[in-house]
Amino acid sequence: MGIVPIKKVNVGQMVFDQMQELLIRGEWKPGDRLPSENELADMFNVSRITIRQALQKLSVLGLVETRFGEGSFVKKFDIGENMNALVPMLYLDKSSNLQVFEFREIIETEAVGFAAERATPDGIADLEKTLLEMQMAYEKESYDIFARKDLEFHFKISQMTGNKLLIQTNIILKKILEVSMENVIGKMGCEPALYYHRKILQAIREKDKDEAMVLMREHIRNNKRYYE
Numbered sequence: 001m002g003i004v005p006i007k008k009v010n011v012g013q014m015v016f017d018q019m020q021e022l023l024i025r026g027e028w029k030p031g032d033r034l035p036s037e038n039e040l041a042d043m044f045n046v047s048r049i050t051i052r053q054a055l056q057k058l059s060v061l062g063l064v065e066t067r068f069g070e071g072s073f074v075k076k077f078d079i080g081e082n083m084n085a086l087v088p089m090l091y092l093d094k095s096s097n098l099q100v101f102e103f104r105e106i107i108e109t110e111a112v113g114f115a116a117e118r119a120t121p122d123g124i125a126d127l128e129k130t131l132l133e134m135q136m137a138y139e140k141e142s143y144d145i146f147a148r149k150d151l152e153f154h155f156k157i158s159q160m161t162g163n164k165l166l167i168q169t170n171i172i173l174k175k176i177l178e179v180s181m182e183n184v185i186g187k188m189g190c191e192p193a194l195y196y197h198r199k200i201l202q203a204i205r206e207k208d209k210d211e212a213m214v215l216m217r218e219h220i221r222n223n224k225r226y227y228e
Contacts, residue, residue, distance in 0.1 A: 015044050016054040023063060023074065024179050030076035034064065100180045101224040107166070108154060109217045115160035116204045116212040123160040127201050130156060134197065138190040147185040150193050151177055157204075188226035196222070 022028045035043065040051045055072055058064040066072045115123075130153045137146040158166050170177070185193070196219035203212035 011046055012050050012053050015046055015050055016057055018044070019054055019058060020175070023058075024175055028074050030074050032074045033070070034072040034074065036071060097180055097183060097227060098224065100176065101220060101227065104154075104177075105217060105220045105224075107169070108157070108220060109213050111158050111161050111163075111166055112200065112204070112216040113209045113213045114163065115157045116207050116209040118162055119160055119204050119207060123156070124201075124205055126156050127153060127160075127204065131194075131197055131201060134190070134194060138194065143185055143190065144182065146190050146193075147182045148178070150185065150197075151181045153197055157200075160204075184223050184227055188223065192219075192222060192226070 019028075028034065034040070034055075037048045037051045037055070041048045044051065055064060055066070059066060059072075063075055064072050065075050130149055134146055134149040134153065137143070137149055155170050158170050161167075196215060200212055200215045200219065203215055
């Protein structure tokens with residue numbers, strides 16, 4: 001048996017990631033006072049230094065602010081003003097979610113057209129596999145898994161375009177899109193997604209660019225109506 005390298009765990013990054021998740025999901029809302037460094041250290045079971053480093057990182061990104069003698073607070077931020085070069089962050093309220101839908105309609109409608117033109121047998125097989133996993137998650141009522149696979153289906157379409165800028169944009173926005181997708185599935189259920197994904201996949205198989213684009217736009221607009 002070959003040697004498997006030991007992966008080093010970056011505790012500071014793990015703390016930062018969890019705090020980031022709390023912000024994105026709105027568990028810590030704009031204006032909220034965060035627990036003290038001591039309280040956070042106890043919650044995460046780490047040192048105060050680790051907590052302080054995570055807070056400093058959040059502060060640099062413009063997500064929290066520390067007020068002398070008062071503590072750290074979640075800053076109010078806007079979807080269009082907090083796109084850090086590498087890690088965009090925002091609290092997804094209803095207005096922000098609707099803007100995510102608009103963004104997706106613009107980007108993904110065009111992306112699926114390129115994907116249909118450039119589809120390979122391997123790419124189509126990947127989409128088929130993901131769609132099957134969505135179906136299985138639906139049958140098991142594993143809606144959190146379904147939401148992740150739903151987003152994965154859309155990401156695979158962007159990968160099929162071969163456009164590195166588009167692919168990287170999705171990676172940058174991954175956390176935001178994950179939360180948005182969970183919100184949508186929670187409101188509309190799984191059936192509409194399965195319906196549209198099957199039809200989009202068929203259009204890609206047939207390399208029907210126009211049909212794929214029509215279906216993707218209809219799919220995202222339908223999701224937006226459910227959310228509204």
